[in-house]
């Protein structure tokens with residue numbers, strides 16, 4: 310039985326991940342925590358996430374729960390996840406990080422810590438559908454190698470803190486790799502007298518509103534035709550299922566950085 314700790318237990322994803330752990334064989338919740346100012350601290354985690362009492366209190370730091378667990382599942386905030394990875398580098402527990410919004414430097418530090426000290430699954434989107442979309446986008450970029458302008462549009466709920474989504478950046482990275490480009494080709498918004506569109510750029514546009522769970526479309530726009538590849542998540546449970554699957558998979562792996570393609574056997 311894999312022993313899991315959930316960071317950000319009172320959050321939108323934390324709650325769905327705990328529900329999913331309860332419903333999944335071979336994994337159990339042994340600890341949950343929030344930041345010290347959270348009103349969830351000190352409460353039974355079951356009550357916090359809308360389940361019967363579980364006899365596990367939401368603690369106010371990773372240090373208070375880390376000894377009991379084998380894997381930490383972290384969907385919190387960029388600075389928090391980096392701090393949790395730093396703490397965990399002294400313990401060597403497995404980690405699953407779904408948080409987005411990292412700077413390049415933050416992500417590099419997390420990956421370095423994992424390579425030195427613990428196995429990590431880090432992915433900006435843990436749904437099966439998006440991980441298949443990465444493959445479809447890669448293939449489409451290879452086939453439509455000339456004469457097609459590539460634009461990514463993402464839409465999320467009004468409470469999302471970072472933009473563009475981590476998934477949109479990951480999609481852009483897939484395309485850039487096929488093209489041999491770097492992220493200087495990413496064009497995040499357009500306004501004013503911008504002139505004609507250069508061929509060698511990837512547009513990335515953001516929509517925020519209401520309760521949209523998460524939608525991504527990649528446009529390949531040519532002359533006389535266009536392809537649109539779209540993924541729509543209608544429930545956070547799709548991400549939570551992926552995170553729990555990753556947690557069960559990563560325990561016992563050698564230290565290092567893995568992604569959902571490793572977990573799903575898509576490599």
Ligand SMILES: NC(=O)C1=CN([C@@H]2O[C@H](COP(=O)(O)OP(=O)(O)OC[C@H]3O[C@@H](n4cnc5c(N)ncnc54)[C@H](OP(=O)(O)O)[C@@H]3O)[C@@H](O)[C@H]2O)C=CC1
Nearest residue numbers: 317319320321322343344384385389407409433434435548
């Ligand atoms: N990889 C994937 O598949 C997915 C990734 N995400 C990403 O996951 C992250 C969380 O999303 P979501 O659940 O919607 O956001 P929420 O804000 O609902 O949840 C984050 C939780 O973490 C808490 N938190 C903040 N700092 C700390 C800390 N230092 N220690 C412990 N807990 C902390 C927050 O508390 P408080 O609210 O009080 O600040 C909150 O309860 C985002 O970066 C999002 O983009 C989301 C969905 C899928």
Ligand SMILES: O=C(O)C1=N[C@H](C(=O)O)C[C@H](O)C1
Nearest residue numbers: 409433434469474475476523
């Ligand atoms: O914040 C969210 O909600 C989501 N964030 C992820 C991202 O930034 O890519 C994944 C998902 O689309 C939901």
